[in-house]
Amino acid sequence: MKSFLAAVFASAVTIAGAQIPGLKGPKIDLGVDALFKKGPAITTNIKDAKWEVTDKDDFNPPTKPIGTLARTDRGGFILQAGGWLGEMQSYCLHAGTHGPSKGEAYFYAPPKGPYEKLVSIIVENSYSKPEVPQRSIQSLLWAMMARTKFSQLSRDLQATAAKLLTAKQISDLNGGALQFLSDELMAKGLVKEPPLVRQVMEAENRLRKTFENPASTFGDLEAIAVLNGEIGWGEGSRQAPRGRWNLHPEGFYVRYLPSGYSHTQVQVWVPEGAACIGKELNLGTQIAVPGNTARQRLLQSGRFYE
Numbered sequence: 001m002k003s004f005l006a007a008v009f010a011s012a013v014t015i016a017g018a019q020i021p022g023l024k025g026p027k028i029d030l031g032v033d034a035l036f037k038k039g040p041a042i043t044t045n046i047k048d049a050k051w052e053v054t055d056k057d058d059f060n061p062p063t064k065p066i067g068t069l070a071r072t073d074r075g076g077f078i079l080q081a082g083g084w085l086g087e088m089q090s091y092c093l094h095a096g097t098h099g100p101s102k103g104e105a106y107f108y109a110p111p112k113g114p115y116e117k118l119v120s121i122i123v124e125n126s127y128s129k130p131e132v133p134q135r136s137i138q139s140l141l142w143a144m145m146a147r148t149k150f151s152q153l154s155r156d157l158q159a160t161a162a163k164l165l166t167a168k169q170i171s172d173l174n175g176g177a178l179q180f181l182s183d184e185l186m187a188k189g190l191v192k193e194p195p196l197v198r199q200v201m202e203a204e205n206r207l208r209k210t211f212e213n214p215a216s217t218f219g220d221l222e223a224i225a226v227l228n229g230e231i232g233w234g235e236g237s238r239q240a241p242r243g244r245w246n247l248h249p250e251g252f253y254v255r256y257l258p259s260g261y262s263h264t265q266v267q268v269w270v271p272e273g274a275a276c277i278g279k280e281l282n283l284g285t286q287i288a289v290p291g292n293t294a295r296q297r298l299l300q301s302g303r304f305y306e
Helices: 002-014 032-038 116-126 134-145 155-164 167-175 183-189 195-212 218-225
Strands: 063-065 082-092 106-109 253-258 263-270 287-290 298-304
Touching (some): 106 253, 116 155, 134 155, 195 218
Parallel strands (some): 063 082
Antiparallel strands (some): 106 287, 253 263
C-alpha cells in the first residue's frame, strides 16, 4: 500500500490536476469513542501562551516593511535590529468558533498536538508554491483539523495536498481519519462535554460530511468553520489590550493584529544587540492565540496577504 501511495502522489505532484485514485489507506475509526481517542489535531490553547509582555502596551516603534528582510527557502525572514511590519496570510485552526475581534488581544504560542509539525510544513512549503490559492491551503487545513479521509476530498484539494506534503505524510494523515457520524450519535456521545468542546467537534463532523460532497464550495466550508456575530468571553479567557506584545523565546518581540481569520498584521521588534539578529523568523511556527477562548486560533505564514 505504501509503495502504491508513493507512486500515486509522485504523479500528482507533477500533474497538478491529477486525482488520487483508489486511496484507501488504513481502516478509519467509527463511533464517537474514536473522537476522544484521537483527540484534537492541534491542541494549542491559551495555557500555552506564556510570553505576553504587560509593560509595553504603549510601545509603538517605527517599522519598516518586513519584506525588505532577506528570506529563507521556506519563507522565513532573516532578523535585523529594528521594527518590522507585514500584512500576512493567516489560517483558522479552530473550526466552529468565532472569527477575530478587532478589540481583543492575541498571544504567541507554538503549534502543539498530533499535527503540530504538519501544519507548519504546509504553510512553509506554500511559500515556494505561490500558485496555490490561500483558500485551498485553508481548506486543506480544515480537512486535517476534522481528520477527513483524503480520498473523499475533491480532485483539486488532493492536488493541493500533493504539492504541499509528501506521500508518506498524506498516508499518515489518512490513517488518522474519522468517519462522519449522524447528528443523533454526536448528540449522545457529546452530551457530557462542555459547550465549546461540543461546538467544535460537531463543526468538524459537519466538515467531514461537507468534504464528501463534490459540489461543496469554499463558502460551504467557511460557513461551518467561521462563526459570525457577537460572542461572550469563553471559559479561561485572558483579557488584554489589542496589540499586546509577546517576547518570543528567541529574543524578539512580536504582536498580532488580525483583520479576519485570513489576514493578520504581524509586527516584530528586534532590540539592538539581540542574540536573534541574523537568525530566521519563521512565522509558520507561530500561532496567534486569542485571549477570548471562544475565538479562533490563527496559524501564521510567510506569505503576504493580497
